Amino acid sequence: MGTNEVTILAFSTIFILILLVLILLYLIIRKTKENRESFNIKARKDEIGLALFESISQGKVYDLPNIDRHSLKAIEELLKDYSDTLVGTAERHSLSSIADRYLSEGYRKVLKGRSWSKRINALYHIEDFHLHQLTGDVRDLLQSHSITKEEVVISIRFLASTDRFEEIFEFVAKKYTDLTDYDYRSILFKLDEDSFRMLAERFSECHSTLQWSILEIISIRKELSYLSFVETVFHTYKGETRIRALKAIASIGFTTDMEQFFPLIESNEWQERMLVAKLISFFPSESSYTILETLIHDRNWWVRSQAAQSFTKLPKGKEQLKQLMESSQDPYARDIAAEWLQKGEI
Amino acid sequence: MLQQFGEYVGIVFGSFITIYMVLVIGFYSVILFLSLLQLRREYKLDKKQAYDEYLNDLYTKPISIIVPAFNEEAGLIQSVRSLLGINYPTYEIIVVNDGSTDDSLNKMIRHYEMMEIKKVIRKHVETKNIRGIYQSKTLPNLYLIDKENGGKADALNVGLNFSHYPYICSLDGDSVLERDAFLKVMKPIMISNEDVIASGGSIRIANGCKISNGNLLEVGLSNHPLVIMQIIEYLRAFLMGRIGLSRHNLLLIVSGAFGVFSKSWVAEAGGYKTTTVGEDMELVVRLHRLIKEKGVNKKIVYVPDPVCWTEVPEETKFLRRQRRRWHRGLFESLWAHRKLAFNPKYGSIGMISFPYFWIVEFFGPIIELLGYIYVLCSLFFGGIYLEFAIIIFLLSCLYGSLFSMASVLLEEWSLRKYPKVSQIVKLFLYSMTETLWYRPLTVFWRCEGIWQIIVGEKGWGEMKRKGVSE
Numbered sequence: 099m100g101t102n103e104v105t106i107l108a109f110s111t112i113f114i115l116i117l118l119v120l121i122l123l124y125l126i127i128r129k130t131k132e133n134r135e136s137f138n139i140k141a142r143k144d145e146i147g148l149a150l151f152e153s154i155s156q157g158k159v160y161d162l163p164n165i166d167r168h169s170l171k172a173i174e175e176l177l178k179d180y181s182d183t184l185v186g187t188a189e190r191h192s193l194s195s196i197a198d199r200y201l202s203e204g205y206r207k208v209l210k211g212r213s214w215s216k217r218i219n220a221l222y223h224i225e226d227f228h229l230h231q232l233t234g235d236v237r238d239l240l241q242s243h244s245i246t247k248e249e250v251v252i253s254i255r256f257l258a259s260t261d262r263f264e265e266i267f268e269f270v271a272k273k274y275t276d277l278t279d280y281d282y283r284s285i286l287f288k289l290d291e292d293s294f295r296m297l298a299e300r301f302s303e304c305h306s307t308l309q310w311s312i313l314e315i316i317s318i319r320k321e322l323s324y325l326s327f328v329e330t331v332f333h334t335y336k337g338e339t340r341i342r343a344l345k346a347i348a349s350i351g352f353t354t355d356m357e358q359f360f361p362l363i364e365s366n367e368w369q370e371r372m373l374v375a376k377l378i379s380f381f382p383s384e385s386s387y388t389i390l391e392t393l394i395h396d397r398n399w400w401v402r403s404q405a406a407q408s409f410t411k412l413p414k415g416k417e418q419l420k421q422l423m424e425s426s427q428d429p430y431a432r433d434i435a436a437e438w439l440q441k442g443e444i
Numbered sequence: 445m446l447q448q449f450g451e452y453v454g455i456v457f458g459s460f461i462t463i464y465m466v467l468v469i470g471f472y473s474v475i476l477f478l479s480l481l482q483l484r485r486e487y488k489l490d491k492k493q494a495y496d497e498y499l500n501d502l503y504t505k506p507i508s509i510i511v512p513a514f515n516e517e518a519g520l521i522q523s524v525r526s527l528l529g530i531n532y533p534t535y536e537i538i539v540v541n542d543g544s545t546d547d548s549l550n551k552m553i554r555h556y557e558m559m560e561i562k563k564v565i566r567k568h569v570e571t572k573n574i575r576g577i578y579q580s581k582t583l584p585n586l587y588l589i590d591k592e593n594g595g596k597a598d599a600l601n602v603g604l605n606f607s608h609y610p611y612i613c614s615l616d617g618d619s620v621l622e623r624d625a626f627l628k629v630m631k632p633i634m635i636s637n638e639d640v641i642a643s644g645g646s647i648r649i650a651n652g653c654k655i656s657n658g659n660l661l662e663v664g665l666s667n668h669p670l671v672i673m674q675i676i677e678y679l680r681a682f683l684m685g686r687i688g689l690s691r692h693n694l695l696l697i698v699s700g701a702f703g704v705f706s707k708s709w710v711a712e713a714g715g716y717k718t719t720t721v722g723e724d725m726e727l728v729v730r731l732h733r734l735i736k737e738k739g740v741n742k743k744i745v746y747v748p749d750p751v752c753w754t755e756v757p758e759e760t761k762f763l764r765r766q767r768r769r770w771h772r773g774l775f776e777s778l779w780a781h782r783k784l785a786f787n788p789k790y791g792s793i794g795m796i797s798f799p800y801f802w803i804v805e806f807f808g809p810i811i812e813l814l815g816y817i818y819v820l821c822s823l824f825f826g827g828i829y830l831e832f833a834i835i836i837f838l839l840s841c842l843y844g845s846l847f848s849m850a851s852v853l854l855e856e857w858s859l860r861k862y863p864k865v866s867q868i869v870k871l872f873l874y875s876m877t878e879t880l881w882y883r884p885l886t887v888f889w890r891c892e893g894i895w896q897i898i899v900g901e902k903g904w905g906e907m908k909r910k911g912v913s914e
Contacts, residue, residue, distance in 0.1 A: 107834055114842055121849045122872050125856055129865045182496075215489035222493040278637040399566055433564040440562055 458832030510603030526658025543593025569715030644698030700724030722773020771893030
């Protein structure tokens with residue numbers, strides 16, 4: 099082997115070794131620093147925790163003994179813990195003002211900075227601490243070209259809690275139309291009652307994902323005051339929107355006129371048949387039993403299962419279900435009846 | 445003349461191995477680079493914040509957790525207890541007793557006060573017969589199904605048929621989940637509008653950790669060299685390999701020990717295949733195939749944060765069995781879906797994933813074994829062979845140590861499970877020795893796996909567990 103090659107080999111070995119040692123050194127230094135840092139932060143938290151909590155609960159002004167990196171981090175972590183558990187408006191307010199006093203400036207800088215993860219962390223904190231003073235900065239961030247979807251969602255959600263309906267409407271209905279159901283729901287949850295009502299009034303201007311999210315939220319909140327609205331949606335729209343409106347009606351568990359839904363028993367969509375089976379459990383009448391009896395023999399499992407469940411909610415349902423279990427010719431209906439009859443026992 | 449010919453063959457062979465290794469290292473470097481980019485971006489991201497939000501949402505999707513159990517009386521009660529403590533709004537646990545011959549069934553019934561119930565089961569997939577269905581009187585979301593023995597895949601299929609919820613998770617009997625693991629593994633599914641149909645988390649090694657009552661108390665590093673090498677191996681496979689592959693929807697493996705799947709997709713794909721020892725990989729391949737054949741835009745992803753701690757073999761005997769079995773499983777999946785390889789119709793799965801798994805993962809051990817033989821022989825012959833031998837050796841050290849250390853780096857940037865400096869130093873020192881002993885061993889075992897394929901050996905081979913929980 100020539101000397102040349104030996105040299106090259108030797109050099110590459112040394113190069114690899116140096117690289118490895120550098121990585122190792124980096125890892126060791128990093129770990130030591132990190133461990134020390136978390137130790138310091140924890141010590142600060144222990145120091146200031148009690149006084150901070152007292153001033154939040156009593157609405158007093160809080161003075162941080164010394165303002166350095168560790169103390170700020172400690173106060174941030176403590177405030178985060180409190181914000182998860184606090185319920186009172188006064189406490190929330192004093193938490194916000196402490197956060198504003200010590201942390202706002204830092205967040206303002208971070209939002210303009212280049213680190214994506216730091217921006218996200220700051221946005222979450224801004225949202226948790228209700229730092230309305232930073233509304234302008236968040237809005238600036240939304241204008242930036244390089245903004246990612248994660249940032250968009252948290253930013254809009256934060257703005258949604260600050261009562262600016264027109265602006266939010268512009269964002270969710272016009273500017274950002276490619277968010278997921280999930281994102282829209284999380285934003286709409288933050289709207290106050292009036293804003294949400296205004297949004298529902300402009301239902302027809304919304305794209306379908308947003309429409310579905312509005313209906314989902316009404317489903318979750320089971321708000322009776324939206325009943326006539328969802329009934330109208332049910333009658334005017336088609337497809338998925340119609341099914342979701344029906345789902346909202348079934349969740350609310352009330353309708354002014356049950357009979358309007360009777361034709362759905364023969365619907366081609368199993369979801370519609372299932373939802374009728376669900377809705378009918380709120381309306382004990384002779385016809386309810388007959389309809390459920392039809393639906394428990396449905397070809398779709400979900401419809402059968404829902405029909406059996408609805409039986410158990412009606413006053414004379416269990417006896418009827420027992421009869422069905424003994425007399426029905428359909429083994430599937432018998433099985434599902436048996437299953438639901440037993441459910442109450444465990 | 446003959447000597448010249450011999451020399452010629454030696455050089456050609458040496459160059460072949462060298463080129464092969466350079467290509468493999470090149471491929472891994474690209475993947476490493478992708479993973480580094482991804483994790484660096486999320487460096488210092490407060491993950492807790494990001495996940496808390498999902499817990500509060502009413503819209504977390506319910507999951508059915510399926511725990512197949514075959515003679516797992518040692519750890520089953522503990523595993524179930526660990527599952528009962530998870531942080532997730534709605535879920536059910538379905539323990540499937542796969543005809544155990546030990547006392548698993550009775551222990552479960554006694555411990556969790558289970559009573560037999562009548563239940564209608566929708567048959568998505570054909571399975572062996574069910575002997576009885578039980579539900580706990582005190583914990584209504586805990587079910588136990590007793591069935592005839594049919595293997596792990598069959599047990600999973602029974603769980604699939606029985607499950608009430610739209611997402612199913614397969615979980616090994618003897619593993620411990622971190623409390624937030626489900627929340628984290630479900631996040632991509634929830635936020636993607638159901639574009640993600642399967643999502644897998646990280647598997648870490650429980651040997652050496654302090655675990656009590658199914659809860660992880662302290663992360664530790666085992667003193668057993670074989671275990672430490674496996675830790676490094678897992679770090680590399682998950683943090684380096686899967687992040688890179690997942691980003692481009694190239695993932696072919698969602699670990700059987702911890703993964704969540706959309707039930708409707710699994711049912712449509714036909715459930716778990718009962719005739720392979722690698723049912724987890726086979727299912728993922730089939731799902732990819734289904735996605736491509738339906739022409740829809742669905743994804744299978746890996747998320748590093750959710751962690752499932754599992755026990756790995758500490759003895760050579762069991763590790764050897766495991767590796768042979770894995771290699772057979774790999775072959776069975778690749779062979780059953782061989783038409784995907786180099787088939788442009790299947791996009792990047794056909795053009796990148798499949799060739800990678802064939803060339804690097806499956807045939808790799810053979811070429812590496814030849815490399816080791818070559819290096820050994822060259823010591824006797826010297827001369828030009830020795831040069832190649834040294835290059836090959838250096839390359840494999842580079843491969844072994846550099847990528848291992850890079851994975852430790854990735855770990856430090858992301859999950860940071862090992863709190864002590866000494867643990868990092870230990871991982872480093874061990875990773876330096878990988879090429880000298882551990883790598884050749886695993887290469888040899890995988891080659892044995894190939895031999896088993898050739899002679900047609902089937903079955904799992906016994907796996908001894910001592911139970912991770914105290």
